[in-house]
Amino acid sequence: MTDQRHDSRDEIDAGHGVDPYVQLQRTEEFQDLRRRFRGFVFPMTAFFLTWYFLYVLAATYAPGFMSTKVWGNINIGLIFGLLQFVTTFVITFVYARWANREFDPRAEALGQRMEQLGGAGR
Amino acid sequence: MSLVHAVTAVLPAAAADTQVGSPLLNIAVFAGFVIVTLTIVIRVAGGQKTAAQYYTGGASFSGRQNGLAIAGDYLSAASFLGIAGAIALQGYDGFMYSIGFLVAWLVALLLTAELMRNTGRFTLADVLSYRLQQRPVRIAAATSSLAVSFFYLLAQMAGAGGLVALLLGLNSLWAQYVVIAVVGAVMIGYVLIGGMKGTTWVQMIKAVLLISATAIITVWVLGKYGFNLSALLQGAVDNSPEAGPALLDPGLKYGLSELSKIDFISLSMALVLGTAGLPHVLIRFYTVPTSVQARKSVEWAIWLIGGFYLLTLVVGYGAAALVGPDAINAAPGKANSAAPLLAFELGGSVLLGVVSGIAFATILAVVAGLTIASSATFAHDLYNYVFRKGQATPEEEVRVARWAAVAIGVVAIVGGILAYGQNIAFLVALAFAVAASANLPTILYSLFWGRFNTRGALWSIYGGLASSLLLITFSPVVSGSETSMITNQAVDFAIFPLANPGIVSIPLAFFLGWLGTVTSSEHNEQKWAEVEVRSLTGHGVAEAVDH
Numbered sequence: 096m097t098d099q100r101h102d103s104r105d106e107i108d109a110g111h112g113v114d115p116y117v118q119l120q121r122t123e124e125f126q127d128l129r130r131r132f133r134g135f136v137f138p139m140t141a142f143f144l145t146w147y148f149l150y151v152l153a154a155t156y157a158p159g160f161m162s163t164k165v166w167g168n169i170n171i172g173l174i175f176g177l178l179q180f181v182t183t184f185v186i187t188f189v190y191a192r193w194a195n196r197e198f199d200p201r202a203e204a205l206g207q208r209m210e211q212l213g214g215a216g217r
Numbered sequence: 218m219s220l221v222h223a224v225t226a227v228l229p230a231a232a233a234d235t236q237v238g239s240p241l242l243n244i245a246v247f248a249g250f251v252i253v254t255l256t257i258v259i260r261v262a263g264g265q266k267t268a269a270q271y272y273t274g275g276a277s278f279s280g281r282q283n284g285l286a287i288a289g290d291y292l293s294a295a296s297f298l299g300i301a302g303a304i305a306l307q308g309y310d311g312f313m314y315s316i317g318f319l320v321a322w323l324v325a326l327l328l329t330a331e332l333m334r335n336t337g338r339f340t341l342a343d344v345l346s347y348r349l350q351q352r353p354v355r356i357a358a359a360t361s362s363l364a365v366s367f368f369y370l371l372a373q374m375a376g377a378g379g380l381v382a383l384l385l386g387l388n389s390l391w392a393q394y395v396v397i398a399v400v401g402a403v404m405i406g407y408v409l410i411g412g413m414k415g416t417t418w419v420q421m422i423k424a425v426l427l428i429s430a431t432a433i434i435t436v437w438v439l440g441k442y443g444f445n446l447s448a449l450l451q452g453a454v455d456n457s458p459e460a461g462p463a464l465l466d467p468g469l470k471y472g473l474s475e476l477s478k479i480d481f482i483s484l485s486m487a488l489v490l491g492t493a494g495l496p497h498v499l500i501r502f503y504t505v506p507t508s509v510q511a512r513k514s515v516e517w518a519i520w521l522i523g524g525f526y527l528l529t530l531v532v533g534y535g536a537a538a539l540v541g542p543d544a545i546n547a548a549p550g551k552a553n554s555a556a557p558l559l560a561f562e563l564g565g566s567v568l569l570g571v572v573s574g575i576a577f578a579t580i581l582a583v584v585a586g587l588t589i590a591s592s593a594t595f596a597h598d599l600y601n602y603v604f605r606k607g608q609a610t611p612e613e614e615v616r617v618a619r620w621a622a623v624a625i626g627v628v629a630i631v632g633g634i635l636a637y638g639q640n641i642a643f644l645v646a647l648a649f650a651v652a653a654s655a656n657l658p659t660i661l662y663s664l665f666w667g668r669f670n671t672r673g674a675l676w677s678i679y680g681g682l683a684s685s686l687l688l689i690t691f692s693p694v695v696s697g698s699e700t701s702m703i704t705n706q707a708v709d710f711a712i713f714p715l716a717n718p719g720i721v722s723i724p725l726a727f728f729l730g731w732l733g734t735v736t737s738s739e740h741n742e743q744k745w746a747e748v749e750v751r752s753l754t755g756h757g758v759a760e761a762v763d764h
Contacts, residue, residue, distance in 0.1 A: 114743045114746065114747075116743065116746040116747040116751075117742065117743055117746040119746075120746040120749055125750065125753075128753055128754075129749070132753060133665075136327040136328060139323075139327055140324070140327050140328060143320065143323050144489070147317075147320045147485075147489060148482075148485070150316070151313070151317075151482055154467040154468075154471075155467070155468075155471060155481055155482060156478065158467045158468040158472055161466065161467050162465070162466035166447065167445075167447030167448075167450075167451075168447040168450035168451050168454070168465055169446065169447055169450070170465060170466065172309055172465075172466060173309070173312075173465070176309075176312055176313070176316055177527075179316045179319070179320060180316070180319065180523050180527060183320055183322070183323060183523060184519070184523060186323055186326075186327075187323070187326060187515075187516055187519045190326060190327060191513075194512060195509075199509060202753055202754045202755060203755075205750075205753075205754045205756075206754035206755050206756045209754055209756040210756070
């Protein structure tokens, strides 16, 4: 993935002729937004995929373990399966809160800066 | 008279001592749904002049509305009847499907929904062609999108025919063909009259009905067991002499052999990575104005879909406990009849009528969503940008989209009739596998990888599409086994042992996307800056929304 982090203030000032999107992309603020976004969603994706395939592998290759009764007819498999629902709901809640608080204000500020730089419409 | 006889055959368990006069009631509920929804569609339709109004309802829905519509779009008959039936007959292994279908939404939530809302307008190809060579990439993305939608549509239409045999007691083949045609005609009606706005309302209404009815059945079932899940599970085990206690353990379906285990892992990959690449799901993100609303849409969708699948767990085991596998297997729809038979067991013909109506509503809402997504791909990507080189006016594009919707509807009707009665249960899984192989790698690369280029996209899309289709052709679902599409077992060219190609085709498509990219020198830094800035900040998204 491209990782050109230029130190950028000067380039904006001296940025006549440079495409406005490239100018904004090179700012420290944008690079910070990108780092924060990827720093949140990539590990989270890695976590839920690992957790899900761990469940799939347990269900296919460790049926004995999954069939262990915990309480009445409720076995580990059912609990593990229901935990997949729980983690999905929790990740949704945590991500939405993070995005609303941490991501949106920064993204919006950069969007306004882009307006000033005058990015071309479509 | 013959109607009553047919129903007696459909519901052997119930027919002995109960009067089952339900076909007329079922038809009435279905007709009622169609009339009410068509009225609403006509009322909300308003102006359909611009392409944005037709494809996205002017991007004027709120996140909550769209989340509801996504649930209505996504919860197909396979989710409602299929998963409940799978749990009733195969127990725990049926439950595992629903988990894959739900967890998949995290891919959309975290990686694709918001960024795609910010960079696209109407279709998947919009996002890709932003910085890649427009013409070849649009053709490729349109081909794979149409393939995915076609498989999905075919499965739904053929399913509609099967549902009729089950619910309306119309056992003659012609009657079932007529119903497939009626479903197709109503679907075309929704799309032509209401465009995306009308379709969205149908999906929202259906989601509310489906989730409410399932919730009522769930509470009813649990009530019979003193709201004790363990007691319900015991009831299911007691009533399933063949499976016995194994009903509650994994392995009844997929634990049979080493191959069936790998097959399930392959299916899981397709489910979890395919959802975010389904064209009719993608297009729903464009019906909201901003990425914040796109995020809200997926949040709501996850709550609703997750809640619904929790309910199907109770419905499935409830059907095993109260109806029993013998009665379910004896009904014409087999596993698909579990939920309707449970409804009949609980609430008699009235609840059966309601559930039948909702099952039809489910099919209608899903096929309408598929049709509008496919017509957008055809008119926007192929007609406007490929044939007319982007010169078509919005009016021309919408006109073509409407004709495309009619053509797709006709193809769906004919295809549904031809496919009806065939062993085509694999089509939905195939649609997910193609979406996960041909669409998702390209989407992720184009949103996250600056170096990604046209050759990478083409190799990944065509490679993913071709490999999944080839593998499925040479798999046991097409030839060589009892449940194959080709029923003559002497014909056997199944050299690929798995029924699900995802475990090969998905990694292959990711690899080809990388290989194609690094072997091509094309790289446009300025365009990548534009994509990245727009996708993260939402800059320029308002300009794309016309009212």
